[in-house]
Amino acid sequence: MRSFIDEFAIGAFLLPAELEMLQSGIISKHVAKGQVLLKKGELYGKTYFVKQGCLRSYSVDEKGKEHIFMFAPEGWIISANESLLPNTPAELYIDAIEASEIEVFDREFMARFEESPTVPRPVFAKLVKRMAVLQRRIIMLMSATALERYQDFLATYPEMAQRVPQKMIASYLGITPEALSKIRRGLAKGHH
Amino acid sequence: MRSFIDEFAIGAFLLPAELEMLQSGIISKHVAKGQVLLKKGELYGKTYFVKQGCLRSYSVDEKGKEHIFMFAPEGWIISANESLLPNTPAELYIDAIEASEIEVFDREFMARFEESPTVPRPVFAKLVKRMAVLQRRIIMLMSATALERYQDFLATYPEMAQRVPQKMIASYLGITPEALSKIRRGLAKGHH
DNA sequence: AACGCAACTTAACCTGGATTAAGAAATATA
DNA sequence: TATATTTCTTAATCCAGGTTAAGTTGCGTT
Numbered sequence: 001m002r003s004f005i006d007e008f009a010i011g012a013f014l015l016p017a018e019l020e021m022l023q024s025g026i027i028s029k030h031v032a033k034g035q036v037l038l039k040k041g042e043l044y045g046k047t048y049f050v051k052q053g054c055l056r057s058y059s060v061d062e063k064g065k066e067h068i069f070m071f072a073p074e075g076w077i078i079s080a081n082e083s084l085l086p087n088t089p090a091e092l093y094i095d096a097i098e099a100s101e102i103e104v105f106d107r108e109f110m111a112r113f114e115e116s117p118t119v120p121r122p123v124f125a126k127l128v129k130r131m132a133v134l135q136r137r138i139i140m141l142m143s144a145t146a147l148e149r150y151q152d153f154l155a156t157y158p159e160m161a162q163r164v165p166q167k168m169i170a171s172y173l174g175i176t177p178e179a180l181s182k183i184r185r186g187l188a189k190g191h192h
Numbered sequence: 193m194r195s196f197i198d199e200f201a202i203g204a205f206l207l208p209a210e211l212e213m214l215q216s217g218i219i220s221k222h223v224a225k226g227q228v229l230l231k232k233g234e235l236y237g238k239t240y241f242v243k244q245g246c247l248r249s250y251s252v253d254e255k256g257k258e259h260i261f262m263f264a265p266e267g268w269i270i271s272a273n274e275s276l277l278p279n280t281p282a283e284l285y286i287d288a289i290e291a292s293e294i295e296v297f298d299r300e301f302m303a304r305f306e307e308s309p310t311v312p313r314p315v316f317a318k319l320v321k322r323m324a325v326l327q328r329r330i331i332m333l334m335s336a337t338a339l340e341r342y343q344d345f346l347a348t349y350p351e352m353a354q355r356v357p358q359k360m361i362a363s364y365l366g367i368t369p370e371a372l373s374k375i376r377r378g379l380a381k382g383h384h
Numbered sequence: 385a386a387c388g389c390a391a392c393t394t395a396a397c398c399t400g401g402a403t404t405a406a407g408a409a410a411t412a413t414a
Numbered sequence: 415t416a417t418a419t420t421t422c423t424t425a426a427t428c429c430a431g432g433t434t435a436a437g438t439t440g441c442g443t444t
Contacts, residue, residue, distance in 0.1 A: 013309065059331050067334045069327065117205060118310035127319055134326040135261065139251050141333040142259045142366035146431070165391065174334035179431050181393050338401070358422065371401050373423050 003028075004049040004103050007075060013120040025109030031096045038080055038094040046104050047079035048072070053100025054163060057092040058171070068172040071097075071160055077126070097164060146175045147183050195220075196241040196295050199267060200314040217301030223288045230272055230286040238296050239271035240264070245292025246355060249284040250363070260364040263289075263352055269318070289356060338367045339375050 004026065005011055011019050028051075031037065037048060037055065048055060055072040057080060069092055072078035080092035096102075105113075140149050150173055154161055161169065170180040196218065197203055203211050220243075223229065229240060232252065240247060247264045249272060261284055264270035272284040288294075297305075332341050342365055346353055353361065362372040 059335065061335045065335070067331060069331060114313075117313050119313060119316040121306075121309050121311060124311040124316060124319070127316070127323065131319065131323060131326065134323065134330060137330055138326060138333065139259060139261060141330065143251065143253045143257070167391070176432060177392070178394085178433085182431085185393080357420095359420095368402060369422070370403085370424085374401085377423080 001051045001101065002075070003051065004077070004105075007049070008120065008122045008126065010120055010123070021112070022109065025106055025112065027104045027106065029102060029104060031100050031102060033096055033099045036093065036095045038092070046106055047077060047110060048094065049103040049105070050074055050076050050078065051101040051103060053096060053098040053102070055094055055100060055102070056097050056164075056168070057094045059092055066171050067174065068168055071157070071164065071168075071172070073160065073163070097168065141174060146173060146179055147186070149173050150180065150183055193243045193293065194267070195243065196269070196297075199241070200312065200318065202312055202314070205312045213304070214301070217298055217304065219296045219298065221294060221296060223292050223294060225288055225291045228285065228287045230284070232272075232283045232285050238298055239269060239302060240286065241295040241297070242266055242268050242270065243293040243295060245288060245290040245294070247286055247292060247294070248289050248356075248360070249286045251284055258363050259366065260360055263349070263356065263360075263364070265352065265355070289360065333366060338365060338371055339378070341365050342372065342375055 005019070005023065010022070014022065031053075038046065050072050052074060054074075055076075055078050056068055057070050057072070057078055058066045058068045060066055070076075070078065078094060080094060140152055144152070150169075153169065153173060166180055166184075167177040170177045173180065197211070197215065202214070206214065223245075229247070230238065242264050244266060246266075247268075247270050248260055249262050249264070249270055250258045250260045252258055262268075262270065270286060272286060332344055336344065342361070345361065345365060358372055358376075359369040362369045365372065
């Protein structure tokens with residue numbers, strides 16, 4: 001159960017005083033399963049680092065349907081403020097899908113982080129990796145069938161399939177639970 | 193027609209000697225319309241900064257169909273090496289859809305860039321913005337109809353609609369040119 | 385144990401967008 | 415200017431996945 005500072009080896013890039021200041025902006029806390037951390041429309045959304053458990057971010061469309069944008073198991077960072085941009089309707093909710101231990105980076109922390117002239121390489125590298133995941137997801141959504149996307153999900157996140165309910169997997173894949181059920185039946189029978 | 197170094201104010205973060213070294217790794221060149229810069233499967237894909245014109249990156253599926261991942265008009269950076277990662281089947285092609293003036297960052301440049309312990313804030317900020325665009329695109333692909341995605345595209349990239357052929361817009365939206373044609377007809381008639 | 389509810393499945397039917405094929409309009413090449 | 419080639423449109427048909435509705439199955443509560 002490593003902390004954000006450990007996970008990204010951020011200490012190595014800072015003077016002890018700076019490190020101290022950063023750490024003072026990080027609050028550790030426990031959240032219960034189902035607890036909502038961030039509601040759509042809240043300003044200055046916080047950022048969360050998951051030490052234990054699993055969070056998710058999702059949007060809700062006009063019909064009330066949830067669309068899961070990402071799962072954040074141990075070691076992941078999750079936030080909604082990536083959407084603070086021109087033409088930005090799609091804001092996100094964040095909640096805990098398991099009882100979790102998290103670190104919360106508040107507004108001051110983010111401001112301080114954003115003011116520093118350079119960004120530690122490991123943080124940047126993490127972002128590049130995340131981008132690759134998003135890129136891949138877009139290409140899959142554009143060119144692959146629901147079956148192919150499901151198989152890709154299973155291969156990419158083998159542990160998640162055991163940890164989250166099917167309806168959430170369906171929501172992540174962009175299909176209905178009924179359609180996922182049909183696909184799983186197909187796989188269980190011959191059609192692999 | 194600003195260069196990469198200017199656009200990101202990178203000079204401000206470096207010593208003159210470092211700046212000199214960086215600049216020596218950047219090659220400016222002109223590419224003709226239709227010229228392919230990077231083929232799927234090529235190792236150590238280069239990164240391109242567009243000074244003038246427009247590039248695009250795209251994948252090609254088993255049926256030979258192209259899926260445009262992004263357009264890169266003036267001021268954009270485009271590369272395929274975001275996919276140099278675990279489980280990475282979907283590599284991209286890059287070509288010029290207009291005659292363009294570009295800067296090419298070669299392998300050595302990227303290596304040098306990747307070795308530095310910190311990343312200039314403006315580069316990081318650009319990446320965060322790009323992430324927001326990708327996030328938005330994923331949510332749209334999951335929850336919006338083709339008509340809604342087309343309208344969103346027009347709002348987000350008003351100039352692109354005039355610059356690229358329809359079939360490329362269709363490819364970017366994840367639909368066929370026929371379907372886009374139908375949508376446009378609908379918009380031209382009453383159904384706004 | 386019995387209830388209540390949410391998660392999952394099944395099945396019938398519907399629809400948005402794909403496919404196929406053909407023609408019209410625009411662009412390039414001679 | 416004529417001709418070839420690519421782009422765009424129209425229309426007919428098809429199908430993956432959505433919608434609706436009715437079961438099951440599983441599980442937490444009292």
